[in-house]
Amino acid sequence: MSVLEELALRGRHRAKEADAGTRSLAALHVLDTLGCVVAGSTHPLAAQLGRFVTDTGVPGGLRTPALAGRHGLRTTLWAEAVLAHADEYDALHPAAAVAPAAVVVPTALAVADREGRSGRAVVDAVITGYEVIVEAGLRFGGPRLYGTAWWPTAVFGALGSAAAAAGLLDLDHEETTAALGLAAAGLGGLLSADELGAGHYLLAGRAAADGAEAAHLARIGARASRTLLDGPAAAALGTRAAPASTETEPHLNGCVFKVYPCARPLHAALDALEALAAQGRPIAEARRIEILLPEALLRFVTADRAPAGPTEAAASAVFAVAAWLHGAAADVGFYRGALPQGVPEVALDHAPGLDAHLPDRWGARVVVDLADGQRVEKECLGSGGGAARPLPGDAVTAKFRRTIGADAGDSHWEQWIAQCLSLDTVRDVGDLRNTLCQLLRR
Numbered sequence: 370m371s372v373l374e375e376l377a378l379r380g381r382h383r384a385k386e387a388d389a390g391t392r393s394l395a396a397l398h399v400l401d402t403l404g405c406v407v408a409g410s411t412h413p414l415a416a417q418l419g420r421f422v423t424d425t426g427v428p429g430g431l432r433t434p435a436l437a438g439r440h441g442l443r444t445t446l447w448a449e450a451v452l453a454h455a456d457e458y459d460a461l462h463p464a465a466a467v468a469p470a471a472v473v474v475p476t477a478l479a480v481a482d483r484e485g486r487s488g489r490a491v492v493d494a495v496i497t498g499y500e501v502i503v504e505a506g507l508r509f510g511g512p513r514l515y516g517t518a519w520w521p522t523a524v525f526g527a528l529g530s531a532a533a534a535a536g537l538l539d540l541d542h543e544e545t546t547a548a549l550g551l552a553a554a555g556l557g558g559l560l561s562a563d564e565l566g567a568g569h570y571l572l573a574g575r576a577a578a579d580g581a582e583a584a585h586l587a588r589i590g591a592r593a594s595r596t597l598l599d600g601p602a603a604a605a606l607g608t609r610a611a612p613a614s615t616e617t618e619p620h621l622n623g624c625v626f627k628v629y630p631c632a633r634p635l636h637a638a639l640d641a642l643e644a645l646a647a648q649g650r651p652i653a654e655a656r657r658i659e660i661l662l663p664e665a666l667l668r669f670v671t672a673d674r675a676p677a678g679p680t681e682a683a684a685s686a687v688f689a690v691a692a693w694l695h696g697a698a699a700d701v702g703f704y705r706g707a708l709p710q711g712v713p714e715v716a717l718d719h720a721p722g723l724d725a726h727l728p729d730r731w732g733a734r735v736v737v738d739l740a741d742g743q744r745v746e747k748e749c750l751g752s753g754g755g756a757a758r759p760l761p762g763d764a765v766t767a768k769f770r771r772t773i774g775a776d777a778g779d780s781h782w783e784q785w786i787a788q789c790l791s792l793d794t795v796r797d798v799g800d801l802r803n804t805l806c807q808l809l810r811r
Contacts, residue, residue: 372508372598372610373553377545379504380497380532383619387496391619395495396488396792397765398460401626402474403789404769405459407434407809408630408701409452413679414567418448431482432806442483443578446530449475450577451570454522456701457683458630458772462499462623464728465506466515469624472526472577473498473533480537480581481798488795494533496621501549502529503620508610509602512728515560516665517607523558523572524606530580531587538588550593551583556602562668565680626765630701634666635689637733641749642693645737653694654740655713660686661720661734663727672717679705687715701772726750766790773809781808 370378387395409415419436422444430439435448453459454471461468477494480486502525511521531552535545558572594601603609616623629636638660646652662670673685682688682704689698691712697703723732732750739745766786769775775782785804788795795801 371595372602373549373595374542374546375613376501376504376528376598377532377535377542377549379613380501381536381542381545383500383621384493384496384536387492387619391496391622392492392793393762393790395492395499395621396790397626397762398470398495398499398621398624399474399478399491399792400769400786400789401460401765402453402470403434403478403805404772405453405456405470406449406475408458408772409455410435412452412455412701413705414455414570415448415452417567418451422448431479432803433479434806434809442479443582446475446479446581447574447578449479449574451574454573455570455680456630456704457632458627458701460624460626461633462503462506462620463625463633463731464512464623465503465620466511466521466728467502467506467525467529468522468573469499469502469526469529469621471573472522472580473502473529476530476577476581477533477537478798478802480534480584482802484537486537486798488792488798488801490537491795491798492792494536496619497536498529498533499621499624500619501532502526503623504614505529505598507614507620508612509606510608510611512665513608514606515669518560518562519606520558520560520569520572523576524556526558526573526576527552527555527580527583530577531583532580534581534584535587538584540584540588544587545584546595547592548580548584548587550595550597551586551591552580553597553602554593555579556597556605564677565684566678567680570680626768629689629692629698630683630704631689631692632670632684634662634670634731634733635660635686637731637749638662638686638735639689639693639698641733641735641747642690642737644749645735645745645747650737650745651739652737655737656740657714657716657738658690659716659718659736660690661718661723661736663723663732664719664721665724665727666731667717667719670717672715674708674712686717687712690715699768699771720748723748723750762790781811 425438460470505525
């Protein structure tokens, strides 16, 4: 059996066997991702997308929190996927080094909206899509691909999107395998070596759109090679697929919600600063803060005090530290403004002892020179084997309210949030999406 066939079977099986806890978690991922999309709709990149899009007002088109007006399926999920990742706040799977939320959730919602499907069907699609993209990342060594200039989310994102859409379109196993083959034919996505900019984030949108398109093509009979992830992908990526992973739980359960809207390697550093502050150390009065990371992670972050824009600011250790010092570590808006005055010197360096913990733990050590001349330091390896500490459901819900600017006492928002968290009981996802757009435009 080819890798594509194995992925098709695995994704469908995981959705069918998922327990109530996994299904509730899938709904929480939908809520969190929609919060990221809404936050992304005020990102400067969103204005650029709006000027580019030409299909506004499509008859029978879909409403989306990403763009004004109504749009076709491809534009809708393309924009939502781009903006879901634009603030670096979307959920990820650390071991596979992929961000499944940004590509799978927009696809599941947009296709379900267009097809008139229920929330239960969306939950199935999310579980399926996460399973496929994460399993592909694990089997091809997602963290290692970073070192060879491939962005795993872009490489495997279309597979997750295609798998999610295939379930919503009621494709059988043969058709689903064909959809994954069509998606695999266009796999790619180079990792930016210096400036992220739009080039990086557009890859998430293309992966989502291409995957959904592949599923629709498979539904009308289009076919592709079943062995694209066996020989061709192995040659292109420099490694053959490892044996199937042996996890007994759905891969969605291994994904983590991000605590901070900044580059992954910086999360453990901010957690370390938080731990020092909890010990009573006057970090706010620091003269200099040095962040030491595993060597492989240094290429993804900078110490730039004047980044070109918010996407580059999210990768700047200076901005991340400044956000933490100003009590805005979880505020996406902080990274879109100018660096405040008085931010101490922030330096980056290599911590050799942390290299051995990769890829399971993305650790950091901080060394802080205090105003009184003392030097304190703290090392953090991250929780749960990942780059971000796990967040309980109520914290994710609070994150959603914060990112969209909703008052916890607003009964309209509370009713909508409760409905989203009970996604299995929603009869028509289109109504849920339209209500979200109406609330945002009040």
